[in-house]
Amino acid sequence: MLYTPDTIAAIATAPGRGGVGVIRISGKDIQSVISGLIARPLKPRFAHFAHFQALDGSTIDEGIALFFPNPASFTGEDVLELQGHGGPVVMNMLLKRCIELGARHAEPGEFTKRAFLNGKLDLAQAEAVADIIDAQSEAAAKSAIKSLDGAFSREVHTLVDALINLRMLVEATLDFPEEDIDFLEAADARGKLHTISAQLARVMDTATQGKLLREGMHVVLIGQPNVGKSSLMNALAGEDVAIVTDIAGTTRDTVRELIQLDGIPLHIIDTAGLRDTNDTVEKIGIERTWAAVEKADLALLLLDSREGITEHDQQILAKLPDSLAVLRVFNKIDLTGDQAGEIADDEIHVSAKQGIGLQELKHKLLKKIGWQGMNDGVFIARERHLAAIRVAREHLNTADACYLQIEILAEELRLAQQSLNEITGEFTSDDLLGVIFSRFCIGK
Incomplete structure (x- = not known):
């Protein structure tokens, strides 16, 4: 049964001027919009050149x-797309006409939500639509397309199918408690459980890589004044984004720059030098430094190689x-x-x-954030997905620990399946749907 409460319309192209602009309409009353806008019927899935008419016929x-009739459309509903000139005035005039003909303004992400x-x-595929649009690198875009194509979903469905089969074995024994352990041992239920756990660990590893591609990492540069934080910021960015002088305390506020390393977006934050000071402005900069540290995933502590790790550096650490x-x-x-390169796992020499x-x-940075390198198996993922996998892993661990307690084993397997189903939306609260689709752009 189609979800078609009303007809929605939106400008589907980016704001501003362009050669072409697109209006998208979806719902059950498309024919009234077509008859009001265009003076002839539209053949399904055929590109018609047409004049889009106002109420007075102009x-x-x-x-x-x-025109894409349901169910063979993006939303699964009747869909009309109008491709006109991409000026904001004419686009808004055309959208206003669609509203006059019975459509309403679409909410953010509502087209994909209906799909x-x-x-x-x-x-997971719906979220991948937004991830393709928001991709910050070619690698992230390719991985998001894999998720849209169903690569991530297939991995999840394979795990769910294996859990369902195991649950069938376990729950079948509940009716015959005197034979439960022998029955499970004969079916190698524990071996199946361990196999599922191993498969889940592999999916977790791949999803973690996908989250790095999507969200990147926040790296903060900290240290005493005049140790070269701004110089390193400029070197990593490949341009002069931070002011560099020999005067200690030049940087008084956080400076942010996005760089790409092997397709991973790294949000680099240069900060004020950490020292005792009576300068009011510098004090505020130092406070902001510590605020940036609290939100960072990785800190680069800059040290002057001529002095090594001083007592003040130890205090910062x-x-x-x-x-x-x-x-x-x-x-x-x-x-x-000194020789350039790695000294130890947590130390490196540079100029x-x-x-x-x-x-x-740069190689060390990627290693520290856990990036294993781009491969064909990486699909885009979000923190929501990782959280669901972690919960499923906890339930599987409990199931293994309580293997001889059949009722608990059955319940933990059920909860593990429920957590995985949240990824693809087979078990998802309406509140979660509202949060996810509200972050989409209008017209998508």
């Missing part, structure tokens, strides 16, 4: 009209959150003659000014 614009509700996409990964970067090796050791640093 022409609003001319362009291409495409989900009408069974054209599952929830002691103040960092225990959960924050830290990489110590010994800078200015052009003044010491930001001369660009020495930067490739090694």
Whole structure:
């Protein structure tokens, strides 16, 4: 049964001027919109050149009209697309005419939401639509297309099918408690459970890589004044985004830059030097430094290689959150003659000014954030997906620990399946749907 409560319309192209603009309409009363706009019937899935008419019969614009009858459309409903000239005035005139003919303004993400509700996409695929639009790198776009094509969903469905088969074995024993353990051992139920757990771990690993592609990581540069934070920021960005001088305390506020490393978006944040000061403005900058540290995924502690780790550096390290990964970067090796590259797992030698050791640093950054390299199996993923997988993993671990308690085993397997179903939307609350689709752009 189609979800078609009313007819919706929106401008589907980006705001501003363009050669072509698109109006998208979807719902059950498309024919009234077509008859009011266009003076002839439309053949399904055929590009018609047409004049789009106002109420008085005058022409609003001319362009291409495409009609897609349900269910063979993006939303699964009747869909009309009008391709006209991409000026904002004419686009809004055309949209206003669609509203006059009975449509209403679409909400953010409502077209994709209807595609989900009408069974054209599952929830993971629907989210991939937004991820394709928001992709910050070519690698992220390719991975989002994989998710839209169903790569992630197929992995989840394989796990769910295996859980269903195992649940059938376990729950069948509930009617015959005197034979339950022997029956499960004969069916190798525990082996099947371990296989599912191993498969889940692989999906978790791939999804984690997909989340990195989608969201990237926040890396904060910290350290004492004049250790080269701004120079390193500029070297990583490939341009002068931060002011560099020999005067300590030049950077008084956070400076942010987005860079791409192997397709991973890294949000680099340069900060004010950490020191005791009576300067009011510098104090505010230092407060903002610590606020940036709280939100970061990785901290690069810049150190002057001529001085090594000083007592003040130790004090900075002691103040960092225990959960924050830290990489110590010994800078200015052009003044010491030290060898560039990795010293230890958490230490590296560079010269930001001369660009020495930067490739090694970039490689180290990717390693620290857990990036394993792009491959054909990576699909885009979100924190919501990872959270559901983590919950499913916890239930499987409990199921293994309580294997001899059949009622608990059955319940934990059910809860694991329920968590995985949340990824594709087979078990999803209306509140969650509202949050997900509200973040889409209008017209999608």
